[in-house]
Amino acid sequence: MPAILQNPHRTWLILVLATATTFWVGVEGGIGLAAGAVTFGITWIKARLVVLDFMELRHAPPLWRRIIEGWLIAVTALLLTAYYLGPMLLPRAA
């Protein structure tokens, strides 16, 4: 396997490509709820890669891995909830 396709170089490459994708979705996707979901999805994937491969939690005791991955899922879920349900649940400022 070429060196660039091995960890952590591969992780770095995926992260760069994912950043380019979010940028493209954000610009080209314009205003749209689907674009929001894609943006949050890619953010979660990127964050998970950093946590597992850069912070090396892939090889950490399972408890810490679960805690940090749990934080990732919880925050992403809360952000999605606030993004989609917030406009219905929260009062509009004038």
Add this chain to the structure above:
Amino acid sequence: MPIELTAPALDTDKAGRHLPGDPDLWFLILAELLTFGMFFVAYVGYRAMEPAVFDASQRTLDRSLGVINTLLLLTSSWAVVSAVRAARADRPQVVPRYLAGAIVLGFGFMVIKYFEYSAKFAAGISLNTDTFFNFYFALTMIHLGHVVGGTVVLIVLWSNARNGRYHSGNMRGIESGASFWHLVDLLWIFLFPLLYLLR
């Protein structure tokens, strides 16, 4: 009473699993994550209350600078990972080179933020302009504080690494600093889409 985080033993359990750096440092990382998690959710919540204001103000940001900063931090994290791997593989002469690269990229992030802020201030936009800019300046300044702190940590690691201090027998210091730097990167991975991309 030397203040250092370099206890000799590595914390590796029976299955060979290992939490990088000082295991107790992870409590600080978790606390930071919880704090910023609260910031992120608060931001999207406030955004839902004033979507028009947030959209209009968000459009004035220069997205390409945001992307460049994301790439700088990602690459910097990669350089730190490479430094840690080099130390673990007992190639101590390579470690300071990777760390120096990471430090330069960290400074690059600060320089770009300086230009971003000064462009906003020159356009008459301040921390009090509206709720979006409340959040934009507050969150990026708090994060920038972490970048500055993390860069200081990397400089300390670099100066130690130049004396060949990090090798497979002494990983705790460099792993602790690296974990903090990845945290700074991780937080920006959330901040960038929230502040620059979300519509």
Add this chain to the structure above:
Amino acid sequence: MDEKTSLRYQLISAWCGPAFVITFIIFWLGFGHNFPNPSPSLAPEVLKTRYLDNLGEIRLGFIISMITVCLYMPWSCVLAGQMSRIEGKNMPILSYLQLIGGALTVMVVSFSAMFWAVAAFRPEASPETFQLMTDTGWLCIDLQYACTTLQMVAAALVGLADKSKVPLFPRWVCYLTIWCGISFFPASLTGVMKDGPFAWSGVLSFYFPYFCWLCWYSTASVFMIKEIRRRMSVAEPAAAGRLATA
């Protein structure tokens, strides 16, 4: 002074920590009407009415707060003593730093309460005067946190270097202490923000950091009291032995 008396004073001083937290919550937060605290965007007239409607309670709250905040002093002294034991025969600079950090924290908190007490002193003053004194008090306490941050960082660094068999603080407490100290930095934004979550009445620069501070303070108090109790249980049989031979 014999060891038993010294330990008793140490224990009393350490308990001044929880006593400070309780009186601070009752008088500063409760009687002082700081929960919720006045928003910086409040119109001067509204702010003045807020004082006049609760004049007696606000006066009582802040005047008592200025007395009870001094309970922070004996607490900082115990911590300095315990830290200097860890620093050993070396120059105890971190203990000193913690001690003056604690002393200056008392002054920062005390002065902010004094500005509000001054505002409540002349009810006939103009609304702008009320606003000025309220602003001064809040910016006094919110912008001058660095003394407290240094106090906390000094305590954490000594804790991390503690090689005792039973350390004063567990290592995770030391890291949380550093994080708590860092969590004050956003409070500097209160010097500019007049509205929103980062203004001095906002969730992210009032409720959250103050809550963190009280958490740190309470946790540290628990471990300090434990340490003194440990030493008492070692000292007491010895003291009893001395009495028997005398």
